Amino acid sequence: xxxxxxxxxxxxxxxxxxxxxxxxxxxxxxxxxxxx
Amino acid sequence: xxxxxxxxxxxxxxxxxxxxxxxxxxxxxxxxxxxxxxxxxxxxxxxxxxxxxxxxxxxxxxxxxxxxxxxxxxxxxxxxxxxxxxxxxxxxxxxxxxxxxxxxxxxxxxxxxxxxxxxxxxxxxxxxxxxxxxxxxxxxxxxxxxxxxxxxxxxxxxxxxxxxxxxxxxxxxxxxxxxxxxxxxxxxxxxxxxxxxxxxxxxxxxxxxxxxxxxxxxxxxxxxxxxxxxxxxxxxxxxxxxxxxxxxxxxxxxxxxxxxxxxxxxxxxxxxxxxxxxxxxxxxxxxxxxxxxxxxxxxxxxxxxxxxxxxxxxxxxxxxxxxxxxxxxxxxxxxxxxxxxxxxxxxxxxxxxxxxxxxxxxxxxxxxxxxxxxxxxxxxxxxxxxxxxxxxxxxxxxxxxxxxxxxxxxxxxxxxxxxxxxxxxxxxxxxxxxxxxxxxxxxxxxxxxxxxxxxxxxxxxxxxxxxxxxxxxxxxxxxxxxxxxxxxxxxxxxxxxxxxx
Numbered sequence: 001x002x003x004x005x006x007x008x009x010x011x012x013x014x015x016x017x018x019x020x021x022x023x024x025x026x027x028x029x030x031x032x033x034x035x036x
Numbered sequence: 037x038x039x040x041x042x043x044x045x046x047x048x049x050x051x052x053x054x055x056x057x058x059x060x061x062x063x064x065x066x067x068x069x070x071x072x073x074x075x076x077x078x079x080x081x082x083x084x085x086x087x088x089x090x091x092x093x094x095x096x097x098x099x100x101x102x103x104x105x106x107x108x109x110x111x112x113x114x115x116x117x118x119x120x121x122x123x124x125x126x127x128x129x130x131x132x133x134x135x136x137x138x139x140x141x142x143x144x145x146x147x148x149x150x151x152x153x154x155x156x157x158x159x160x161x162x163x164x165x166x167x168x169x170x171x172x173x174x175x176x177x178x179x180x181x182x183x184x185x186x187x188x189x190x191x192x193x194x195x196x197x198x199x200x201x202x203x204x205x206x207x208x209x210x211x212x213x214x215x216x217x218x219x220x221x222x223x224x225x226x227x228x229x230x231x232x233x234x235x236x237x238x239x240x241x242x243x244x245x246x247x248x249x250x251x252x253x254x255x256x257x258x259x260x261x262x263x264x265x266x267x268x269x270x271x272x273x274x275x276x277x278x279x280x281x282x283x284x285x286x287x288x289x290x291x292x293x294x295x296x297x298x299x300x301x302x303x304x305x306x307x308x309x310x311x312x313x314x315x316x317x318x319x320x321x322x323x324x325x326x327x328x329x330x331x332x333x334x335x336x337x338x339x340x341x342x343x344x345x346x347x348x349x350x351x352x353x354x355x356x357x358x359x360x361x362x363x364x365x366x367x368x369x370x371x372x373x374x375x376x377x378x379x380x381x382x383x384x385x386x387x388x389x390x391x392x393x394x395x396x397x398x399x400x401x402x403x404x405x406x407x408x409x410x411x412x413x414x415x416x417x418x419x420x421x422x423x424x425x426x427x428x429x430x431x432x433x434x435x436x437x438x439x440x441x442x443x444x445x446x447x448x449x450x451x452x453x454x455x456x457x458x459x460x461x462x463x464x465x466x467x468x469x470x471x472x473x474x475x476x477x478x479x480x481x482x483x484x485x486x487x488x489x490x491x492x493x494x495x496x497x498x499x500x501x502x503x504x505x506x507x508x509x510x511x512x513x514x515x516x517x518x519x520x521x522x523x524x525x526x527x528x529x530x531x532x533x534x535x536x537x
Contacts, residue, residue, distance in 0.1 A: 004237075005240055
């Protein structure tokens with residue numbers, strides 16, 4: 001695989017997976033606080 | 037909290053809601069439409085435009101749906117009556133109708149995915165087989181199509197009959213992890229094929245010349261609007277079951293990004309495999325331009341058996357497609373059922389009545405594939421109009437007031453004024469996208485675009501959308517009185533309820 005492809009693959013997947021993980025962790029944190 | 041709210045079913049946990057909401061958002065469109073749209077719109081350039089369109093259309097629309105549904109605790113008809121005004125119940129009715137019309141034929145899509153899963157299990161997908169003949173044999177045989185349609189409706193009816201926690205939530209917790217694991221497995225297999233790098237390059241490396249072309253943006257906006265389930269009334273209905281302090285902003289972003297992940301996994305499962313097997317880039321592009329059915333049931337069904345391990349991957353792929361269809365058709369049907377429950381029907385009886393109606397009214401699509409294609413075209417445009425109705429309701433309430441009192445008052449993150457600009461921009465976006473689709477449809481039938489009896493003409497959209505809007509507009513008073521007389525907003529309890537949050 002070319003370096004250019006790898007670079008853009010990481011950028012694109014990061015731009016989608018990154019925010020999703022952030023929002024899920026935010027939701028999970030609130031759920032945990034509620035449970036405590 | 038009113039009596040109505042107290043009696044309403046609720047999500048058992050936030051994660052349960054998130055799984056169900058992801059199931060709503062990730063549908064067949066992620067698996068069979070996104071890969072071919074991203075493939076025929078310059079890959080990476082399209083993905084950037086798609087992310088931006090999700091932020092300016094899908095996220096604000098999900099927020100509006102959730103806000104209205106959580107505030108009124110009523111299905112679409114009652115929600116529009118109480119939130120927008122007594123003369124606007126018809127808008128909720130029409131949104132419900134659009135969702136219902138899609139559900140009628142979507143059961144057939146679910147049935148097709150299940151049939152191909154069974155084909156894969158039976159070993160019917162093999163090297164050298166005529167996939168076109170297999171498809172024609174299936175859709176041309178009403179016994180098969182109606183049997184699988186019946187199975188599809190029976191499965192969704194069984195789940196919905198079990199209610200919010202026992203049905204919607206329980207299935208989401210099982211089906212969504214299974215769906216994502218299936219898609220990830222198929223993606224890994226596809227990416228490991230020799231020659232897959234060509235597909236990956238095509239998918240991820242942006243073509244900056246294409247990025248500035250209107251076609252890429254119009255396709256991105258259309259895909260975003262159709263894929264995430266925003267505007268259908270599904271999130272409005274799911275928000276009826278929210279707990280009092282349920283977060284609107286975080287949930288909206290999470291669902292939108294979750295939908296994009298489903299789309300990317302769909303693209304990773306399909307594009308590298310198509311490019312690996314196609315003799316040339318031209319052949320790969322030809323497969324991608326063959327439409328949803330052409331790509332999935334004709335091309336991929338033929339492609340899978342030609343690659344080592346392809347039979348197992350075909351099973352996993354069509355299983356994932358079936359799960360995606362199932363987790364989407366459940367909330368679609370719930371949109372209809374919720375209105376019946378608001379009208380005083382017992383939930384279980386309402387489920388039986390609605391599922392029976394879905395089966396009967398889906399029969400024309402099961403028997404005639406052109407009817408299905410016609411309905412898909414007409415109500416896809418209808419869905420875009422639904423987004424406008426939510427924006428109009430929020431204009432009346434006050435866009436900034438909605439953001440501050442309804443969204444930010446219960447959210448972990450504070451939504452900025454970008455929400456106001458996005459919502460105010462809705463009519464312009466809608467005009468551009470619908471206008472573009474109408475312009476294209478005239479090109480499909482240059483001499484008879486006005487004919488309402490052609491499958492994908494402009495005339496058929498105007499006729500069916502216009503007729504149903506007229507019928508629901510005239511039935512406004514009846515609809516307004518049909519659903520529960522509980523009117524949180526009109527009794528002043530609504531504002532009190534949101535101020536308490």
